[in-house]
Amino acid sequence: MDLELRHLKTIRAIAEAGSLTRAATALGLAQPALSAQLKRIERALGGVLFERGREGVRATALGDLVLDRARVVLPAVCELQEEAVRFARDGADGYRLGGTHGPLLGGLVDRLARTEPEASVSTHTSWSEREIARGVAVGRLDFALLGVCGESGPFDADRLAWAEVARDPVYVMLPTAHPLARRTELPLAELAGEAWTDVPGDGCFGDCFAAACVRAGFTPARVYETDTASCVHLVQVGRAVGLCRATFPATPGLVTRPLAGAPLVWRHLLGWHPEGRAAGRAPTVLQHARDAHSEALTRSAGRATGAK
Structure with missing residues (x-):
């Protein structure tokens, strides 16, 4: 599986929510579906991203690395999209x-x-x-x-x-x-x-x-x-x-x-x-x-x- 932007958004959502249950609610997914998606992402990245515990989830060292990159990539892509929309429409009357x-x-x-x-x-x-x-x-x-x-x-x-x-x-x-x-x-x-x-x-x-x-x-x-x-x-x-x-x-x-x-x-x-x-x-x-x-x-x- 190739890593996509939506996967980075999923990882960020889990980290911000602090638990798979809360992240699933925020993303509009069933918790089992989010767990399965996370496992596929982890397989693609070669390791575990979050440690599960009674109080929720915590990023592993690999998870912290991916999150650091996601915090750079996601805003940059959003800014690119906004600039592209403005550029495409600059010629309109x-x-x-x-x-x-x-x-x-x-x-x-x-x-x-x-x-x-x-x-x-x-x-x-x-x-x-x-x-x-x-x-x-x-x-x-x-x-x-x-x-x-x-x-x-x-x-x-x-x-x-x-x-x-x-x-x-x-x-x-x-x-x-x-x-x-x-x-x-x-x-x-x-x-x-x-x-x-x-x-x-x-x-x-x-x-x-x-x-x-x-x-x-x-x-x-x-x-x-x-x-x-x-x-x-x-x-x-x-x-x-x-x-x-x-x-x-x-x-x-x-x-x-x-x-x-x-x-x-x-x-x-x-x-x-x-x-x-x-x-x-x-x-x-x-x-x-x-x-x-x-x-x-x-x-x-x-x-x-x-x-x-």
Whole structure:
């Protein structure tokens, strides 16, 4: 049997897990199947890679040698693949944009279509900021338009260039019939008895919201994480109050209001690969994104209803 990259990944997974059972779970294999695969790998390499014990497995001297090589080879192959993808796509025209759900991505698409009508523009959306950032890092996307909580850093900050588009306080969405809907801003503590709704994400916003609630003297009774349309519906029917960006568009049946003292802040960011095909166009795209933010803020629910 010839040694393959997948075999090195298997050896690394076993070493990181510390046991065949945990490694099998991580790899999505049955434990007997992983044991049989390890025996085949060991035969190909001419010796035992791991010693089995009651507390799991431990690499042998041969295992340590193979693991040292794997820690060099696997990242190098991954980097090669990413560079090859970027190189193969460097000749393509147009803009490939990725973003989380919100009005800024649509505004950016609109501005690019207006100013460069001959250029193709494609989009990819996801609730996962990590997925969007990785899409840019490996060359599947040209730009990432996403956000982070407060001063948190973006994903793949070591590989991508990031610029701040804008910084907004986080707003709360209320049904128009809510007793607090006529207020221009709301202390977070006055919403202590409410259920909440928000879109999911893999950043730290959930933890930051929970911490802000603790500082305000309460713990949220319930938080519904769901898509934007469902969040809006839950607010409209009075099932929950919602968290949203200041750029959230005016929507029938609800109002948005800033939280007093801005306990939560959202930073809109634009990211690109500094060696990617679109790096030279980043200043233009950044300005379009900032203009799109200004337009979205003007149209937002809070501005439309007179909130600060």
